[in-house]
Amino acid sequence: MRALRILFRHRVTRWRRDPTWGTGTVAGQIVLLALLLFLLFPLGVFSYVVGDVLRELYPEANALGLINSGMLYLVPALMASRFLLQSPLSERVAPYVSLPISPSGLLHGQAALSLLSLHTLFTVVLVGPVWAAEVMTAWSSLGATAWLAIALLVTVVLPSHGATLLHLLLGRRPWGFVGALAGIALIFVADATLGPDLVGGLSRVVFGRPSVGLVAAVGIVGGMHAALLRAMRARLEVDQRTAAQIGGLSRQAASAYRWIEQTLPAGPLVALELRQIVRTRRLRGATATILGLMVFFYGWAGVQLVMTGTMESEVLMNVVLWGIGGPFFAIGYTVYGISSGHIDGLFAGPTSLSHIVFSKFMLLWASLIPATLLLPTLLPWVPLRYAAFLVGCTLYWWGVMVPSTVYFGPRFRTPVDLSASHFSMNPSGSMRGLVLLPPLLVLIASPILAGATGAWWIVGGSLCAVGLIGLGVAAGRPEPFARQLDRHKHEMLKAFREKEPI
Numbered sequence: 001m002r003a004l005r006i007l008f009r010h011r012v013t014r015w016r017r018d019p020t021w022g023t024g025t026v027a028g029q030i031v032l033l034a035l036l037l038f039l040l041f042p043l044g045v046f047s048y049v050v051g052d053v054l055r056e057l058y059p060e061a062n063a064l065g066l067i068n069s070g071m072l073y074l075v076p077a078l079m080a081s082r083f084l085l086q087s088p089l090s091e092r093v094a095p096y097v098s099l100p101i102s103p104s105g106l107l108h109g110q111a112a113l114s115l116l117s118l119h120t121l122f123t124v125v126l127v128g129p130v131w132a133a134e135v136m137t138a139w140s141s142l143g144a145t146a147w148l149a150i151a152l153l154v155t156v157v158l159p160s161h162g163a164t165l166l167h168l169l170l171g172r173r174p175w176g177f178v179g180a181l182a183g184i185a186l187i188f189v190a191d192a193t194l195g196p197d198l199v200g201g202l203s204r205v206v207f208g209r210p211s212v213g214l215v216a217a218v219g220i221v222g223g224m225h226a227a228l229l230r231a232m233r234a235r236l237e238v239d240q241r242t243a244a245q246i247g248g249l250s251r252q253a254a255s256a257y258r259w260i261e262q263t264l265p266a267g268p269l270v271a272l273e274l275r276q277i278v279r280t281r282r283l284r285g286a287t288a289t290i291l292g293l294m295v296f297f298y299g300w301a302g303v304q305l306v307m308t309g310t311m312e313s314e315v316l317m318n319v320v321l322w323g324i325g326g327p328f329f330a331i332g333y334t335v336y337g338i339s340s341g342h343i344d345g346l347f348a349g350p351t352s353l354s355h356i357v358f359s360k361f362m363l364l365w366a367s368l369i370p371a372t373l374l375l376p377t378l379l380p381w382v383p384l385r386y387a388a389f390l391v392g393c394t395l396y397w398w399g400v401m402v403p404s405t406v407y408f409g410p411r412f413r414t415p416v417d418l419s420a421s422h423f424s425m426n427p428s429g430s431m432r433g434l435v436l437l438p439p440l441l442v443l444i445a446s447p448i449l450a451g452a453t454g455a456w457w458i459v460g461g462s463l464c465a466v467g468l469i470g471l472g473v474a475a476g477r478p479e480p481f482a483r484q485l486d487r488h489k490h491e492m493l494k495a496f497r498e499k500e501p502i
Contacts, residue, residue, distance in 0.1 A: 003105030007113055036118075040125050048129035064134050065204065072203035074126075074155050075162075076184060082119050082163035107232045111225065115160050123159075127151045139210075146210030153217040154206070161224045168231040178292075253278075269351070269359035274366070276338060290326045291370060297323040298374050305381045313451050316386070319378070320393045320447060324371045325401060331367070332405045332436070335360050340415035340496040347489060353482035357406060361474060364402045368394075385456035389447070392460035395467030396443060403474040404439050407481050410488035413495030 054063040131151065136144045169177040191198040206213035260274065261267040297318045304315055331338065339346070346356055372394055379387045443463075450459040474481075 003101040004109040004112060006101060007106075007109040011113055011116070040122070043122065044125045044129050047126050048133045050130060051134045064138055065208070067130060067134060068207035069197070069200040069204045071151065071154065071207050072199050075159055076188070078119065078123060078155055078159035079162045079166075082117075082159055083166055086117055086119055086163065103233070104229075107229050110232070111161065111164075111228055114164055115156060117160075120156050120160070123155050124152075127155055143210045146214045147207060150207060150210065150213045150217045153221045157221050158217075158224060161221070161228045165224070165228050165231055168228075168234075172231070172234065264362065266355035266358040266362070269346075269355055270362045272342075273339075273359055273363045290367070293322050293326045294371050294374060298371075298378065301378060302381070305378070311382060311386065313447060316390075316447050317444070319390070320443065323374070324368070324394055325397050325443075326371070328364075328367075328397075328401060328405060332364070332401075334412060334414065334416050335364060335405055335409045336492060337412065337414050337416040337496070343496070344493065347493070353485050353489075354478045357478050357481040357485055360406045360409065361402060361478070364405060365398065368397055368402070372398075385460070389450060389456050389460035389463075392463030392467065393443065393446065395471065396463040397467070399467035399470030399472075399474065400439050401436075401443070403470050403481070404436055406474075407484050408436060410485050410492050413492050414499050415496045 051063040051067065054061070054066050058066065127148075131144065131148050135147045139147065166177060166180060169180060188199065191200070206216055257271045257275070260271045264270050297315075301311055301315050301319050301323070304311055336343070375390060375394060378390065382390070446459050446463060450456045
């Protein structure tokens with residue numbers, strides 16, 4: 001309890017001192033709270049009347065039985081939202097190791113405090129009104145209390161611990177992370193294709209029989225908690241793989257870095273950026289996740305082409321946004337934040353700002369290479385007008401989105417904790433990323449416009465021309481980007497020192 005009390009006090013203090021909370025003003029904080037209530041109110045109303053809606057749709061079915069059969073389907077959705085949008089604070093244990101508290105208490109406290117998030121609030125607003133409207137009026141007080149306990153364990157604690165455990169697996173054991181995702185996907189694929197209603201039937205047993213369900217929920221959550229503590233305890237130790245990589249490079253890796261340093265413009269800085277990706281858990285996790293997204297959306301499009309001979313508009317949109325430009329949604333607005341640990345030395349040394357800017361160009365261009373290499377696997381199977389459009393979108397990413405990200409990158413002033421063993425699409429500081437919204441909207445609107453007018457060749461050609469022009473300007477004239485960095489470098493360095501890393 002002492003460790004939990006210390007950690008909770010520090011968490012509240014950090015939250016109160018966060019300069020980004022409500023933009024640092026009381027009015028901004030009031031506006032954010034009002035927006036939060038505005039979002040929570042319709043969710044709570046829908047949750048309260050969901051039983052009535054089910055009775056209208058399925059008059060012959062038992063509404064509470066339908067609710068019970070669907071509760072377990074919330075678990076993967078809530079876990080995915082936490083994994084993508086919540087930064088797992090349970091990993092940030094380094095500042096507390098020197099305090100006079102036991103490591104076991106520290107880990108238990110961090111695991112418990114990871115439940116304090118907006119995700120938990122949304123889940124409570126989703127589950128609470130259903131319980132009050134349907135369960136509490138139909139069951140005894142003991143059964144209703146057991147149902148609520150099961151619901152909170154399954155929809156709050158289990159997704160939170162599961163998401164944090166996935167982050168840890170992604171950082172330390174990527175194949176274990178892939179295996180966990182494959183196991184979850186296999187369960188729901190079997191539920192949807194093989195039958196009988198596996199997940200729905202299990203959900204009815206767990207929530208329909210509170211005595212059995214409570215024992216099962218406590219056992220599963222207890223096992224997940226034990227696995228999480230074991231992974232977090234291992235996270236406290238030195239990562240031997242990273243230490244081995246720092247201690248010495250293989251002959252092939254040393255030759256590759258030497259070729260980069262001697263051949264490419266700003267070669268030493270480009271090699272430094274690539275070493276960061278290889279040596280740090282966060283960037284390795286980001287790379288693995290991005291490659292997984294690319295393969296998934298390209299594979300989805302390929303399967304649809306083989307089975308139907310055509311490609312639907314939403315599949316084409318996914319290929320354009322996530323298949324080609326996935327890295328930007330992960331590292332785009334943090335392109336300078338990932339260098340926060342050594343950027344003081346870069347600015348203080350003789351390195352020109354043009355070289356720093358060009359190293360960022362190379363980092364983002366390199367992130368587009370895998371998707372660009374995968375594109376030819378689709379081109380022979382799609383109509384020629386679609387192929388031209390996809391080529392134009394690819395060049396647009398290279399020649400417009402990359403230069404825009406590098407130009408506005410100094411405005412995104414949130415440092416990135418490279419030692420964190422997770423990859424999270426944490427929206428902290430992303431409001432400044434709205435400056436990239438106009439060029440992104442052009443890309444989003446292009447398939448809609450081309451599909452509505454049939455002008456695939458014109459839209460694709462326009463994107464191709466704009467992308468080539470932007471690529472030539474970015475590669476040939478980095479001076480405007482260097483001047484933009486020079487104007488914002490002092491504010492950026494100040495923010496890197498004041499803000500908490502993500």
